[in-house]
Amino acid sequence: MRKTLLESLTHGSLTEPAPAPDEAALAELAAKVDRAAQARLGRSLAIREVDAGSCNGCELEIHALSNAFYDIERFGLRFVASPRHADVLLVTGPVTKNMREALERTYNATPDPKWVVAVGGCAIDGGIFRGSYACVGGVSETVPVDMHIKGCPPSPTDLLKGLLALLEHVSGKR
Amino acid sequence: MGILDGIPHVNAVLSHRPWPRAVVTEAGWQAAIDRLVEGGLTLLGFWGEPAAVHMALFDGGSAEIVVVTYACTAGTFPSVASRHPPALRLERTIHDLFGLVPTAADDLRPWLDHYVWGKSYPLSGRNASRDVQPYQFLPAEGEALHQVAVGPVHAGIIEPGHFRFTANGEHVVRLEQWLGYTHKGIESLMQGASLEAAAKLANRTSGDSAVAYAFAFARAAEAALDIEVPRRATYLRALMAELERLANHFGDIGAICNDASFALMHAQTGILRERTLRAADAAFGHRLMMDVVVPGGVARDIAPDGIPALRTLLAEIKKVFPRLIELYDNTASLQDRTVTTGIVKADYVRQFGAGGYVGRASGRNFDARRTLAYAPYDQLSFEVPVLEGGDVNARVWIRIREVEQSVELIAQILDLMEPGEIRSAPPAGRGACEGLALTEAFRGDVLVWLRLDGELRVERCHLRDASWFQWPLLETAIEGNIIADFPLCNKSFNCSYSGADL
Numbered sequence: 176m177r178k179t180l181l182e183s184l185t186h187g188s189l190t191e192p193a194p195a196p197d198e199a200a201l202a203e204l205a206a207k208v209d210r211a212a213q214a215r216l217g218r219s220l221a222i223r224e225v226d227a228g229s230c231n232g233c234e235l236e237i238h239a240l241s242n243a244f245y246d247i248e249r250f251g252l253r254f255v256a257s258p259r260h261a262d263v264l265l266v267t268g269p270v271t272k273n274m275r276e277a278l279e280r281t282y283n284a285t286p287d288p289k290w291v292v293a294v295g296g297c298a299i300d301g302g303i304f305r306g307s308y309a310c311v312g313g314v315s316e317t318v319p320v321d322m323h324i325k326g327c328p329p330s331p332t333d334l335l336k337g338l339l340a341l342l343e344h345v346s347g348k349r
Numbered sequence: 350m351g352i353l354d355g356i357p358h359v360n361a362v363l364s365h366r367p368w369p370r371a372v373v374t375e376a377g378w379q380a381a382i383d384r385l386v387e388g389g390l391t392l393l394g395f396w397g398e399p400a401a402v403h404m405a406l407f408d409g410g411s412a413e414i415v416v417v418t419y420a421c422t423a424g425t426f427p428s429v430a431s432r433h434p435p436a437l438r439l440e441r442t443i444h445d446l447f448g449l450v451p452t453a454a455d456d457l458r459p460w461l462d463h464y465v466w467g468k469s470y471p472l473s474g475r476n477a478s479r480d481v482q483p484y485q486f487l488p489a490e491g492e493a494l495h496q497v498a499v500g501p502v503h504a505g506i507i508e509p510g511h512f513r514f515t516a517n518g519e520h521v522v523r524l525e526q527w528l529g530y531t532h533k534g535i536e537s538l539m540q541g542a543s544l545e546a547a548a549k550l551a552n553r554t555s556g557d558s559a560v561a562y563a564f565a566f567a568r569a570a571e572a573a574l575d576i577e578v579p580r581r582a583t584y585l586r587a588l589m590a591e592l593e594r595l596a597n598h599f600g601d602i603g604a605i606c607n608d609a610s611f612a613l614m615h616a617q618t619g620i621l622r623e624r625t626l627r628a629a630d631a632a633f634g635h636r637l638m639m640d641v642v643v644p645g646g647v648a649r650d651i652a653p654d655g656i657p658a659l660r661t662l663l664a665e666i667k668k669v670f671p672r673l674i675e676l677y678d679n680t681a682s683l684q685d686r687t688v689t690t691g692i693v694k695a696d697y698v699r700q701f702g703a704g705g706y707v708g709r710a711s712g713r714n715f716d717a718r719r720t721l722a723y724a725p726y727d728q729l730s731f732e733v734p735v736l737e738g739g740d741v742n743a744r745v746w747i748r749i750r751e752v753e754q755s756v757e758l759i760a761q762i763l764d765l766m767e768p769g770e771i772r773s774a775p776p777a778g779r780g781a782c783e784g785l786a787l788t789e790a791f792r793g794d795v796l797v798w799l800r801l802d803g804e805l806r807v808e809r810c811h812l813r814d815a816s817w818f819q820w821p822l823l824e825t826a827i828e829g830n831i832i833a834d835f836p837l838c839n840k841s842f843n844c845s846y847s848g849a850d851l
Contacts, residue, residue: 176613178672179613180613226509227509228532229531230553230555231556231557235556235557235600238506242619254506256505271532273461273465274509276465277501303549303553304535307534308468309466309537310534327553328556
């Protein structure tokens with residue numbers, strides 16, 4: 176174990192420079208978030224991830240944000256275990272009807288001010304599951320959405336760009 | 350003696366490939382269940398249609414597979430689950446989706462149907478309504494027992510499902526799962542879909558096994574249409590399948606250790622996982638390699654940069670991974686958590702036909718790559734690790750050994766692969782046909798059964814994840830363990846919610 180630990184100290188860091196915030200996402204947010212809320216949060220956001228029926232592909236890439244290459248916590252972004260601790264809900268999936276109530280309840284349990292980020296093609300409009308008897312189709316049909324991150328699944332870099340746009344906006348640094 | 354020699358049947362369906370499908374009467378259906386109960390056969394799959402039910406049966410001795418079909422003329426079929434428990438969730442699902450009623454069933458609670466779809470029996474093709482009743486969990490009675498309800502939204506970044514624990518102090522007396530939260534209606538979306546659209550859905554049945562599903566779906570379609578796949582395409586498929594296995598095993602090994610509070614391993618395997626996904630992206634243009642395996646072959650060849658990227662990846666794994674194995678093996682505090690925790694009994698594994706590391710860590714020697722030797726694995730040399738311990742530790746070691754095998758397999762494929770065609774065109778003007786295929790995903794065997802109409806559209810497709818036969822064993826594995834060890838046990842199974850909820 177010592178060898179592995181020492182090597183981590185002596186080798187250069189794997190963590191990559193931050194990508195630029197996503198311009199489209201910034202524009203989407205500009206219309207939605209009020210400045211008073213921005214001031215209150217500072218440059219730190221607690222994120223609660225909610226799988227509303229995804230294929231689990233998005234979850235894999237959201238997980239990757241915590242690895243040494245992306246190191247999401249350096250930006251003040253961290254994943255929390257309860258919606259009651261969260262500022263942001265990161266929602267994936269086409270919102271299955273079986274998950275709709277759980278998503279609503281999670282949203283209601285999250286204190287204001289809060290933001291909802293819909294992640295992946297399914298979360299935008301149901302994606303390839305659109306039209307199924309078992310899916311609502313699109314997160315915004317169940318809870319208000321502030322921002323969308325596209326992709327099937329979005330890469331960790333795409334996710335990071337979107338979340339950095341949110342962070343920039345929230346901390347009023349534009 | 351073939352399986353069908355012992356099962357009275359009416360006739361065999363000629364357009365079903367590569368294994369036979371036979372229509373049976375009640376006597377044949379019961380004879381098949383007899384063989385399952387005795388342990389002579391293993392249940393590989395159990396699915397419905399509006400007026401029929403099918404079971405896929407496997408003979409471990411001869412590696413023979415057959416499908417038996419019972420026509421539900423009265424909207425009923427003799428219950429399988431009342432005699433053979435591994436069929437239970439599948440039987441409840443058949444009832445939920447098709448409204449067919451298993452006669453003499455002990456448990457007819459809904460499984461996927463949470464009464465919010467806006468219609469009952471959605472695949473039955475008729476309008477019928479079902480009485481709404483609150484879901485009844487199985488009772489556990491005794492002094493000092495209490496219940497802990499967990500989910501569907503969990504604390505981590507994982508899929509949704511409900512776990513109902515009954516505990517005595519810290520010890521779990523009973524765990525009951527209630528899933529179905531991620532039910533998307535994939536099999537209904539498949540109906541009438543083109544091969545291309547259906548393959549996309551197959552890729553997204555369980556995103557972590559996108560390649561394995563696409564592989565199984567493509568092979569089922571190729572079996573149905575009786576087409577050969579170019580050799581280069583089979584190698585490219587296996588390359589992707591092994592990369593997928595590597596990425597998932599790295600993720601799992603780290604996540605299991607992380608649930609035992611050993612974050613160092615998680616950080617290190619996280620790096621290997623990321624490197625694997627980046628190599629996959631360089632080689633095949635998508636980190637999870639979705640939509641590359643298609644019926645007839647592969648959609649695109651490996652990128653020119655792909656081969657050096659994969660060789661660099663293999664060198665890195667060979668350098669780093671042995672040290673991580675040593676770290677796992679020599680950290681007593683970690684072993685203290687994983688050894689003898691969450692034991693799955695060998696009898697259950699055999700009875701349920703549990704695949705993947707869950708089965709192989711409890712002595713079940715089955716790996717579709719070797720047992721069914723589909724291309725190109727019939728041309729490759731590899732070992733299938735099997736252990737007897739059945740605990741979290743054994744499931745970690747199976748993964749470790751499989752990482753080593755996958756590294757060797759990728760190296761072999763890179764050496765063997767020669768230039769050539771990568772896709773065969775589907776034949777035009779063939780009549781209705783049916784195909785069945787199994788592939789080995791990282792968590793176990795995926796089964797796809799498919800019926801195509803004369804215009805190459807999907808008439809009915811059933812996808813069966815390995816998780817169907819693993820989830821119930823997690824309920825047994827946690828019994829007598831403390832609640833705090835549940836995340837560890839759960840992670841060591843890493844069953845798919847989406848794959849089993851469909």
